[in-house]
Amino acid sequence: MLEVKDLAVRYGNLTILDGIDFSVKEGQWVMLIGPNGAGKSTLVHAVTQGVPYAGTVRYKGRDVSRMKPANIAREIGVLAQNHNVAYAFTVEEIVKLGRYSFSPSLFKGATDEDDVLVKKALEMTGMLPYRNQSALTLSGGELQRVFLAQVFAQDPSLLILDEPTSHLDLLYQKQVLTLLEEWLRQPGRAVLSVVHDLSLARIYGTHGVLLNKGKTVSFGILDEVLTREHLQQVYAMDVYDWMRDMLSRWECACE
Amino acid sequence: MENMIRKEHFRFLDYSLFGSATLIVLVLCVCVGSVNIPLGEMVKAIWNALLGLPVSEGAAQPIIVSVRLPRVICVALVGGSLSLCGVVMQGLLRNPLADGSTLGVSSGASLGAVMAIAFGITFPGIPFAGTMVMAIVFAFLSLLIILSLAYRMDYSLSTHTIILIGVVYSMFVSSIISFIMTFSHEKIKTITFWTMGSLSGSHYQNALVLLGALLVCGAVIFAHAQSLNAFAIGEDNARHIGVNVNKVKFTLLISISVLIGICVSIGGSIGFVGLAVPHMTRMIVGPNHKRLLPASTFAGAVFLMLADLISRVVLRPLELPIGVVTSFVGAIMFVYIFYLTRRRI
Numbered sequence: 001m002l003e004v005k006d007l008a009v010r011y012g013n014l015t016i017l018d019g020i021d022f023s024v025k026e027g028q029w030v031m032l033i034g035p036n037g038a039g040k041s042t043l044v045h046a047v048t049q050g051v052p053y054a055g056t057v058r059y060k061g062r063d064v065s066r067m068k069p070a071n072i073a074r075e076i077g078v079l080a081q082n083h084n085v086a087y088a089f090t091v092e093e094i095v096k097l098g099r100y101s102f103s104p105s106l107f108k109g110a111t112d113e114d115d116v117l118v119k120k121a122l123e124m125t126g127m128l129p130y131r132n133q134s135a136l137t138l139s140g141g142e143l144q145r146v147f148l149a150q151v152f153a154q155d156p157s158l159l160i161l162d163e164p165t166s167h168l169d170l171l172y173q174k175q176v177l178t179l180l181e182e183w184l185r186q187p188g189r190a191v192l193s194v195v196h197d198l199s200l201a202r203i204y205g206t207h208g209v210l211l212n213k214g215k216t217v218s219f220g221i222l223d224e225v226l227t228r229e230h231l232q233q234v235y236a237m238d239v240y241d242w243m244r245d246m247l248s249r250w251e252c253a254c255e
Numbered sequence: 256m257e258n259m260i261r262k263e264h265f266r267f268l269d270y271s272l273f274g275s276a277t278l279i280v281l282v283l284c285v286c287v288g289s290v291n292i293p294l295g296e297m298v299k300a301i302w303n304a305l306l307g308l309p310v311s312e313g314a315a316q317p318i319i320v321s322v323r324l325p326r327v328i329c330v331a332l333v334g335g336s337l338s339l340c341g342v343v344m345q346g347l348l349r350n351p352l353a354d355g356s357t358l359g360v361s362s363g364a365s366l367g368a369v370m371a372i373a374f375g376i377t378f379p380g381i382p383f384a385g386t387m388v389m390a391i392v393f394a395f396l397s398l399l400i401i402l403s404l405a406y407r408m409d410y411s412l413s414t415h416t417i418i419l420i421g422v423v424y425s426m427f428v429s430s431i432i433s434f435i436m437t438f439s440h441e442k443i444k445t446i447t448f449w450t451m452g453s454l455s456g457s458h459y460q461n462a463l464v465l466l467g468a469l470l471v472c473g474a475v476i477f478a479h480a481q482s483l484n485a486f487a488i489g490e491d492n493a494r495h496i497g498v499n500v501n502k503v504k505f506t507l508l509i510s511i512s513v514l515i516g517i518c519v520s521i522g523g524s525i526g527f528v529g530l531a532v533p534h535m536t537r538m539i540v541g542p543n544h545k546r547l548l549p550a551s552t553f554a555g556a557v558f559l560m561l562a563d564l565i566s567r568v569v570l571r572p573l574e575l576p577i578g579v580v581t582s583f584v585g586a587i588m589f590v591y592i593f594y595l596t597r598r599r600i
Contacts, residue, residue, distance in 0.1 A: 048494070048495065049494065050491060050494065068499070069494065069497045069498060069499045069500070070497040070499070071497075072497065073495065073496050073497025074497065077495070078495040080489075080491055080492065080495065083489070083492075084489065085488055085489075086349045086350070086351065086487065086488075087351070087487050087488075087537065087542035088537075088541065088542050089484070089487070089488060089541075089542050089543065090541075093484065093543055094488060097481070097484060097485055097488065097492075097496050098496055100481060100482075100485060100496040100497050100498065101496060101497030147492070150492075150496070151495075154496060
């Protein structure tokens with residue numbers, strides 16, 4: 001579905017990303033992995049046309065940079081890392097905006113399909129009881145779910161998520177990721193997401209792109225990407241030992 | 256009230272509610288002034304003038320028909336336009352403090368108008384087109400300069416950066432205006448008018464131009480209500496849901512430049528209308544631009560008509576410049592909104 005070829009992002013003399021190649025195919029959940037400053041978020045910005053880049057990003061064979069914004073939005077849904085609402089929009093108003101690319105005209109009101117999808121998205125994310133509440137009164141985790149609902153209302157085929165669990169506590173991390181896993185089960189869908197937590201990447205991901213210092217270290221099936229050698233190279237520590245060490249603290253804890 | 260907040264669009268009932276409030280204030284403002292005129296006499300005077308009947312005795316008819324009515328109509332249209340522009344800027348920039356005066360757009364437009372007067376730039380055949388076109392062009396240039404500077408310095412366009420740049424830009428422009436004034440003594444009186452802001456000499460011609468601009472630009476802006484909602488939530492989010500960010504931004508910036516330019520060329524720079532009114536309106540109808548845009552337009556008309564009334568009545572028979580009243584209210588409002596946003600409400 002998504003094909004990224006030889007992508008590079010430069011600000012003046014500073015090279016943030018260079019020679020990035022990877023692809024996302026139907027049914028895959030591709031995890032973007034890498035330490036702080038590896039360029040994960042910049043890669044997401046580039047793929048979603050938020051920063052100028054060199055190279056090509058293709059969606060189903062079409063050059064994304066030449067597609068109309070509304071046409072991109074019907075296919076690709078994006079969940080940003082940070083949300084900062086300045087005015088007292090209600091939860092429902094924000095989620096409804098997910099339908100923007102389907103009825104951008106003022107005179108063409110929301111259709112029944114829009115209403116159904118908005119309601120479903122609110123239900124899926126557990127935000128239905130909050131629908132008339134001002135977004136300014138919500139916690140970070142609730143806001144994250146509101147924007148997730150917006151993306152679901154958009155009904156895209158490809159989801160691009162920048163740290164979808166960053167503001168969520170453990171319970172909601174699990175809920176949101178399970179929700180995404182269910183969403184992905186429908187045919188013709190795929191997910192690309194940035195994650196920091198390698199364990200979460202292992203549980204939910206099918207494929208991985210390991211980035212370091214703006215370059216691709218490895219791309220492929222997760223087990224082949226997250227090898228001890230790769231992680232040693234990127235994180236400069238023995239990640240396997242550290243993970244086992246952490247787990248062992250739980251095993252010997254008295255229940 | 257609860258019902259009004261709940262629904263998406265501005266319905267016919269809301270339009271008639273806001274419209275009749277505007278009309279009532281308009282009538283009040285025509286009747287009250289240095290000479291108070293009873294309602295019946297006013298209606299008769301306008302009726303006579305419309306039908307072309309002979310002037311009735313007394314001073315009422317000339318005052319109403321050729322002085323007060325055009326002035327009040329112009330005030331209402333300028334108020335509505337400036338308030339509408341304020342809403343657009345606050346939505347586009349996600350900044351509750353944005354307004355033609357705080358960003359320096361009005362000052363920029365004044366500079367254009369002043370240059371047109373000082374250097375005698377005119378278009379043959381159309382009486383005030385020179386100042387108007389120059390004001391529009393300079394309003395747009397100012398917006399471009401301020402926004403590109405702001406983007407350069409702080410990509411996230413934080414509230415404070417934009418306001419700071421606006422303040423600096425206004426000062427810079429004022430210095431150029433003063434510079435031009437020292438070189439054109441004979442035109443100082445006309446130029447001072449632009450820096451103070453006044454609508455006392457308005458004609459029906461002005462009203463017609465304002466009405467046309469408000470209808471055209473207003474229609475363009477109203478058609479972008481949903482895009483403005485997206486911008487108000489965040490520019491990145493707007494792009495993600497499929498808003499053609501650059502195209503929409505450009506269209507809206509042109510529209511508000513035209514409106515502000517025309518308002519400034521007719522009434523001078525009247526500060527803070529676009530700041531105070533949208534904020535108060537937002538508290539009543541909520542931040543959804545489908546309601547906020549029309550509601551603010553009416554509320555802006557009402558606000559500026561009342562401000563104009565105060566400026567005419569408070570020191571009767573002397574008259575205050577209208578900018579004195581709006582800036583007085585607006586400055587207090589600015590501090591209040593600034594205080595609220597600092598607490599991240």
